[in-house]
Amino acid sequence: MSQPFFKHGIETARRRPALAGLLYGMNLIIGLILTVPIYIALSSVTGASGFAANLTNQFDITLWADIMEDAAPAFQALVGQLIWILPVYFLWKVASSVGIIHTLDTSGVRSFWHGVGEYTGKAVLLGLVFLVHLIVLGVGIAIAVVVFGMIWPGEAGVFWIYFVFMPVSFVLGAAVIDMMHDYARMELVIGERPVMESWLSGIRWPFRYGGADTLYVAWFVLAGIILVLPTIIDLNMGGIWLVFLVQQIVLFLRATATVGWFGSEVLFYQTAMAEKEPVLADVEVGLTKSTVG
Amino acid sequence: MSVTRTVPNAINQSESTLNKIAVCTLLSFVAVANAFAQEPTISKEPLSERRVSYTMNVTLNPETKTVTGTERLTWRNPDSVPVGELQFHLYLNAFKNERSTFMKESGGAHRGFTAGDEDPWGGVQITRMQIVPDIDADLTPAIPSPGATDLTDRIRFIQPDDGNQDDETVISVMLPRPVQPGETITLDIDFESRMPEIVARTGWKMGESGEPFFMVAQWFPKIGVYEIPGQRYVPEDAERGRWNTHQFHANSEFYADFGTYDVTITTPESFVVGASGRIQDEVIEGGYRTVRYLANDVHDFAWTASPDFLVYEDTWRHVSIRLLLQPVHEGQAQRHFNAAKTALERFDEWVGEYPYTTLTLVDGLGGSNGMEYPTLITCGTYYKLPEWLRGLELVTIHEFGHQYFYGLLASNEFEEAWLDEGMNSYIETRIMDDAYGVGAVIDIAGLQVSDISLQRVAYTKSKASRVRMVQNSWEYPFGDYGTASYSKPSTVMHTLERYLGWETMRRFLRTYYERWRFRHPTTRDLQDVAEDVSGQDLDWFFDQFVYGTATVDYAIDPPLLVSPQSEEGDEVQYRNRVRIVRNGDGIFPQTLLVKFDDGSEEVREWDGEEKWIEFEFLKPARMSEAYIDPDNRILIDTNRLNNRRIRNTLADGSLARMAQLRLASFVHQLLVLLSGLL
Known part of the structure; x- marks a missing residue:
């Protein structure tokens, strides 16, 4: 039964807007930093061209081809920025995750930044281990694609293998690894376990607790829907600032969902641990032993 | 339905x-x-x-991937002098081995497709070629022949284009007696064509069911075109005509005479x-x-x-x-x-029945x-x-x-590949865009791409200046054939259409069809029709953009210059100046549209010949915008973005802002997605 944990997650999200704001704000800052060269380049190339207003209303591939040609260095710079932004983002993601877990620990009042300071180093190691999982997943899917391609050659096979099996299996596989990673981090931060023990424990979670799976799927679906909304808004709304504003509201909501997601999982983790060690039980929401089944 | x-x-x-x-x-x-x-x-x-006239009886053997059969060919000498040699295309031999001209030019691949490893080769072999005596041919009179004459031993491979001795795609057969003017000769040809695994155009490939698919093309011995004096580029006063045969190339494969x-x-x-x-x-x-x-x-x-x-x-x-x-x-x-x-x-409506x-x-x-x-x-x-x-x-x-x-x-x-691929691409883009609108090729979620815009980008953003449209197809540097034969002619002909007007262009298309259908037109013939129909000398256009490598790029030279000049009563007069520069070596007449703050507009025409020109407007209002080719008629202009300019103080950052904000949101989404993986 995952409903109480889900509700707890919603409640956590509602009570911790600052955390959501932090996650949202960091992503927004990175997004804006990355796109500043684009603004500068487009502004210089199109600002006095007279075509700017036309292009905001209608796509014109010939003009965009001219723009891309004239502003090519800016777009190359964007790619160059990704080289340093990705490792930095990896660090931030790891640090923010352990910080959130630490602060959402229901056994006491804990600081986000304290969690960041204390666990980021270990969590980076843990993250690298799970990166290996992702690589293994990628290699495994690649092998499966080759094998399926031999079994099912031809166009229909190519379609289903490359456009359905490959992305779906990657998303599902990555979701399973993400879930393992979440609980491994909780073992690291709340359980105070070493990195390798946390890793081993984390990878067992999806197979040990059906309730954890259900909870993950519920948040996965909700968060996924929210994440798609900005694209739908982009494609269907006119204007510049209004679209951006609505998108930001949705993206803040998505950050809130992340906080809620962690809130649910932390409570689930602590409840499960409490069942193993009743002395640690958190009775905040009156959960019983059968809850995590 | x-x-x-x-x-x-x-x-x-x-x-x-x-x-x-x-x-x-x-x-x-x-x-x-x-x-x-x-x-x-x-x-x-x-x-x-x-x-020409062909009667063939052939059998496909799916096991051996061969087509065997007989061909009875009747050919009439169109010349006013006797012809003692016949030339044939054996184009299936392009796939005979890796030494053929086609394989050397294409690197064994064609438009992304390569043959498999398991004996992919093909080829055509003539096992017998014989003059048929006393044939009751469709084309009369038949060549009088004393009896069957075997020509098999007279077959020799020739390489008219590149001298590649390993290429066996063209043969020459010297006749024991020339075919007299207007006479016909009938040959019986036994041949076996082994179909290659499909690389380009022709061959076999296993279907998903495990059964083979055959595309049997370029598969039989086909006589070449004998061009008589006055036909195509053979001078009117030439003593005799000539065979126009070419080896099979990576980029071109068709030229033959009409028949049955x-x-x-x-x-x-x-x-x-x-x-x-x-x-x-x-x-x-x-x-x-x-x-x-x-x-x-x-x-x-x-x-x-x-x-x-x-x-x-x-x-x-x-x-x-x-x-x-x-x-x-x-x-x-x-x-x-x-x-x-x-x-x-x-x-039917635009060209002919x-x-x-x-x-x-x-x-x-x-x-x-x-x-x-x-x-x-x-x-x-x-x-x-x-x-x-x-x-x-x-x-x-x-x-x-x-x-x-x-x-x-x-x-x-x-x-002259552009005459079929290029003219056809021009009509194709017209049909696509007429039938399916601005999103003719891609139309999803506000992303609309028309066919002509794709062709235009393909031309303007490639090495356009190096490409002539009229050139032997095998002489193009790698990759330039596509631009020269598809995107450039398509864009050039759209520009000609906008220059002449659609109704004139349509009359040109219909006249070209009526005058040259079932014949072999050249670029010169096409230009003649265009000039006849339009009543204009179009040398300037064809010399630059069809035969030549000229590229067009006119630009408004920023900034627009506006300064108060004088006061007449309460009214301030402004001296508005706009300079147009010609960046390319191509010359095309230009139209300049200038807009002013008071809503008034001025239009100027310019022959486009000088390297630059400055227009001055003394008006009681400041110039807000200058725009050359405002109706977007000159599609061969390689940069349209610089055709238009607004006064710097009116600069509009809306597109840049929109792009940045939307891209920022998109990056934000990507980061959230990425966070699931980290």
Whole structure:
């Protein structure tokens, strides 16, 4: 039964807007930093061209081809920025995750930044281990694609293998690894376990607790829907600032969902641990032993 | 939906909607079709000069991937002097080994397709060539011959283009006695064609069912074109004509004379056959299917066979359309027919009547798709191709267009590929954009891409300046053939259309067709028609953009200069200056539109010849915008963005802001996604 944990997650999200704001704000800052060269380049190339207003209303591939040609260095710079932004983002993601877990620990009042300071180093190691999982997943899917391609050659096979099996299996596989990673981090931060023990424990979670799976799927679906909304808004709304504003509201909501997601999982983790060690039980929401089944 | 689907071997496999309406559809067009029941063209009289006549009887062996048979060829000497040599194309030998000119030029791959590893080679071998005595030929008078004369030993390979001694795609045969002017010679030729695994255009490929698909093209010994004095580029005062044969190249493959083809094809019974021309009869006997096709006033003959084809039939006016579809594409039949009819209608309206009574659409495999043969084209689609991506329509319309630009207006593709590929691309873009609108090729979620805009970008953003449109196809540097033969001519002809006006252009197209159908026009002939119809000397246009490498790029030289000049009473006069510069070496007349703050506008014309020019306007208002080619007529302008300029103080950052903000949101989404992986 995952409903109480889900509700707890919603409640956590509602009570911790600052955390959501932090996650949202960091992503927004990175997004804006990355796109500043684009603004500068487009502004210089199109600002006095007279075509700017036309292009905001209608796509014109010939003009965009001219723009891309004239502003090519800016777009190359964007790619160059990704080289340093990705490792930095990896660090931030790891640090923010352990910080959130630490602060959402229901056994006491804990600081986000304290969690960041204390666990980021270990969590980076843990993250690298799970990166290996992702690589293994990628290699495994690649092998499966080759094998399926031999079994099912031809166009229909190519379609289903490359456009359905490959992305779906990657998303599902990555979701399973993400879930393992979440609980491994909780073992690291709340359980105070070493990195390798946390890793081993984390990878067992999806197979040990059906309730954890259900909870993950519920948040996965909700968060996924929210994440798609900005694209739908982009494609269907006119204007510049209004679209951006609505998108930001949705993206803040998505950050809130992340906080809620962690809130649910932390409570689930602590409840499960409490069942193993009743002395640690958190009775905040009156959960019983059968809850995590 | 007016489509009939017939199932191979009369096995009723489907309850599809297509079949349910079959009877009604059949009844509706039987009356029309009867009028041309067995005629391959709309005329009982010859439509072309018919210098050649082929009667072939061939058998496909799917096991050995061979086509064996006999060919009776009759050729008439069109010259005023005797001709003692015949030249033939043996184009299947392009796939004989890796030393052929085609393989050397293409690197063994063609448009992304490569042959497999398991003995992919093919080739054609003539086992006997003999002059036939006392033949009762279609083309009379026949050459008087004392008796059968074997020419087999007289066959020698020649390499007129590159001297590659390993290339065996052209042969020369010296006759024991010349063919006199106006006389005909009839040859019996026994040959065996081993089909290659499909690399380009022709060959076999295993289908998903495990049964082979055959696209039998460039497959038989085909006589070359003997050009007489005054024809194409042979001088009027030349003493004699000359053979115009070319080796098979990576980029071009067609040039032949018009004639008749009477071809009987035998395959295993399970195979569905489609071919150029109109089916005359079909017999199933002893496990074999024998079909006889007649194609008149065409210059090639191709056919296809596969047990897997789903067969659909439809009609458009006098044309019976037959679609041979791969089973994996079931459900896309109507898209094929709609595209074919879209092309038929517009060609009929814009260029001229389609003179044949059949059109076969083949959904082939591998590299066989996207190819043209007389009254038979290979299309090409993908499993679950979405409606918003009109690749199927584009390729079907393009390949149908070749029935005109290649089929009827049979230019020499080796020497002037743009006359078929380029003119056809021009019409293809016109049809696509006329039929499907601004999102003709891609139309999804506000992303709309028209066909001409794709061609324009392909031209303007490639190494455009290096490419001449009139050049031997095999002499283009790698990669330039596509620009020279497709995107550049398409963009150039659209520019000519906008320069002359659509009605004049349409008259030009119709006149060009009427004057040159069933003949071999050249670039010079096309220009002559354009000049006749428009009443203008178009040397300046053709010399620069067709024969030459000139590129056009005019730009407003920023900034727009505005300064108060004088005061007359309470009114301030402004001195507004705008400079236009010519960045390219191409010259094209320009129109300048200038807008002012008070809403007034000024238009200036400029011949575009100087390197730059400055226009000055003394007005009681400041200039807000200067715009050259405001109607977007000069599509060959390689940079349209610099055609327009607004006053710096009016600079509009809306696009930059929008792009940044939306991209920032998109990056934000990506980061959230990425966080699931980290």
